[in-house]
Amino acid sequence: MSGAWLGTLRVVYAVNLIATFKTKNPIIGVVHLAPLPTSPRWGGSLKTVIERAEQEATALAAGGVDGLIIENFFDAPFTKQQVDPAVVSAMTLIVDRIKNLVVLPIGLNVLRNDAHSALAIATCVNAQFIRVNVLTGVMATDQGIIEGQAHELLRYRRELGSEVKILADVLVKHARPLGTPNLTTAVQDTIERGLADGVILSGWATGSPPSFEDLELAVAAAKGTPVFIGSGADLDNIGRLLPAADGVIVASSLKRHGKITEPVDPIRVSQFVETARLINDQKAKIDNSLPSLPLST
Template identity: 75%
Template sequence: MDLKQIFRTPNPIIGVVHLMPLPTSPRWGGSLRAIVDRAEQEATALAAGGVDGIIVENFFDAPFPKDQVDPAVVSAMTVVIQRLQSLVTVPIGINVLRNDARSAIAIASCVEAPFIRVNVWTGAMVTDQGVIEGKAHELMRYRRELGSDVKIFADVLVKHARPLGTPNLTTAVQDTIERGLADAVIFSGWATGSPPDLQDLELASSAAQDTPVFIGSGATWENIPQLMQAADGVIVSSSLKRQGKRDNPIDPIRVSRFVEAARRSVTLKHSQPSETQPVQQVRA
């Protein structure tokens, strides 16, 4: 997949808009207008700061259902995303947590969003929602049914989860791409705000070959120069918020600082000879 088809750059920086609690979630506050207002502020701050794309997700709906959200969540997310599309020109993707890829691709197809993120695409992961099994076979058929070309950005060994068994990281990446047909893969640390291990990230990138690999968590302006050497793009959220705290709104100054550091790291990456490929490892 050529990332420039979506982002106009081969090394995109994707910021995240964490929606405030949506209807039917435990902390729903009763005002969709307030949710839209906060989302507008954050998307505008991200776009003004120079990100190449945005992902909208129902982050504050926790605790999440395992694989199917309420229709009210789908409706609310559709309303918010359409509003953001009228405000910013960067491409907007969708992640319906915890793992409702069917709703995500349905929303994306209707609002013409170019990509979605799916936490568990292949394999099975033990999570705080229970065991989540990937449903790539169902979603790829549903995408075809919809006549859609929405791209699938799929996590490999996703954060806040543990795999059943002890999979080989190379095999997990290859299965996600070759058997699950993901368009891009995402590799994270163990939790929100936790960066991936650099050696594991290098291994994932090596296994992915020509398929784009995104850093999925824990990127900051301090560590992005190292992490970006082993990835094609980055998805970033917590470090862009005021005081670096995930419950706070986006801080435009932190966005600009991160984007500047990431851009420098990409320039450095392309100016240096490639590193020796890492040896194969097993990630527990």
């Protein structure tokens, strides 16, 4: 398999992923679902969960985000493997309802790492992408040791005949890698060996951003495959971080008072989106002013 062929493959992945969001620099908002059936804090009313999810999705869409991720965030503590069938059923219903409310690309993250369920739901409801916390490698987490199952997930995607894209975390938050992997190597393995369509770089915890330097390293290692900021982005740091990334996934800072337990604040969404778009426009002008380099053969 030649290096030129691999380079072409990466470009195809990147182009397809960017086309999904109708923009080169997507701003993806997150809908944190209230506790679902069988989770420790389940409140007993799926109707209440659905109504809040619909309100948050509508607020994010009205604020101008380019896509949504639906996530069972408040089901903690999470299982490290497959979630209960009731969770799959509830998330399928909720995503389908949201798709009828907003005209945006939608993705799923079934925590902590049930990528098979996420892919199945996304495929069945015609969602566009999933987020996978551990696609490759081995991570020590608060759920225990989680091993990436890229070989199973990619075969499952082929078996389903699915075109759902896979955004994979690299050295995911709330986890530590076994051993001392190099960030550059981890990004390359996630893309070249795990076949991720995009990679996500976060800080060490929810609400904690990655460093600018790590984003630069990740983008260089990704060689054209999109790199997303996965946590901690807000109005104060987005000007520093976004120039080094292709897109951003944002949740906590878009909520009332910036608190994760509060509902989405439409004003915060609009302010963040406006700021991020200005930064992306400035970056595009700089990129367009640079001379084109000939493609290697």
